Amino acid sequence: MxxxxxxxxxxxxxxxxxxxxxxxxxxxxxxxxxxxxxxxxxxxxxxxxxxxxxxxxxxxxxxxxxxxxxxxxxxxxxxxxxxxxxxxxxxLYNPPFKMITLLLWLGPAVLVLLALVMAYLFTRRTRKPSTATALDEEKLRKLLDENK
Incomplete structure (x- = not known):
């Protein structure tokens, strides 16, 4: 040791x-x-x-x-x-900007942009609340009354 x-x-x-x-x-x-x-x-x-x-x-x-x-x-x-x-x-740690290194230079920006779009779509997606109509409420009351 x-x-x-x-x-x-x-x-x-x-x-x-x-x-x-x-x-x-x-x-x-x-x-x-x-x-x-x-x-x-x-x-x-x-x-x-x-x-x-x-x-x-x-x-x-x-x-x-x-x-x-x-x-x-x-x-x-x-x-x-x-x-x-x-x-x-x-x-090279700083390769030149060429067609062959295009993905190397633009890849991180594309990934960040894609992540922002996905986050926006995820947060903007809303579920429609179910709205019960008068007919649905009446059917629900009948079912509850029958079970009593």
């Missing part, structure tokens, strides 16, 4: 050591670019994390690829273009 607590206590420092190894040999502007880029790229394995926060092997490979390209002198746009060419627009 003590070992588990020790491992949990050391986990943040291990993650920090990994990041320090990634930025080794970079100047401050390159390090800033690196940190910005790895937060803008989606992990293709986890899909809900960026590659900075993901522990997946593919995310690690992508971080190394970004580092290598920064050290090679490529611009941020060249790096993003390379990764989108290789992995598609899904690797």
């Amino acid at each position: 003590r070992t588990l607590f020790l491992l949990l206590a050391l986990l943040p420092s291990i993650a920090g050591a990994t990041m320090a190894a990634d930025v080794a040999g970079m100047d401050t502007s390159q390090e800033a670019r690196y940190r910005t880029l790895i937060h803008e790229l989606r992990c293709l394995v986890c899909q809900n994390q960026n590659i900075a926060d993901s522990d997946a092997p593919l995310a690690n490979d992508l971080r190394h690829q970004v580092r290598r390209q920064i050290l090679a002198g490529e611009s941020n746009q060249e790096i993003m273009d390379y990764l989108t060419q290789r992995y598609g627009d899904f690797v």
Whole structure:
């Protein structure tokens, strides 16, 4: 049990050591670019994390690829273009607005609009109260009198 607590206590420092190894040999502007880029790229394995926060092997490979390209002198746009060419627009957290990503951009708005329409229709739907006519009331009285 003590070992588990020790491992949990050391986990943040291990993650920090990994990041320090990634930025080794970079100047401050390159390090800033690196940190910005790895937060803008989606992990293709986890899909809900960026590659900075993901522990997946593919995310690690992508971080190394970004580092290598920064050290090679490529611009941020060249790096993003390379990764989108290789992995598609899904690797970007903010994909461009294209026909292929139309559902991705408009899907949430369509779902909200559909939910509002359904809520409106549900709340506006009213049941007609049954109105008893004089004839119905007379039949009801006869039935009640017969049962006495």
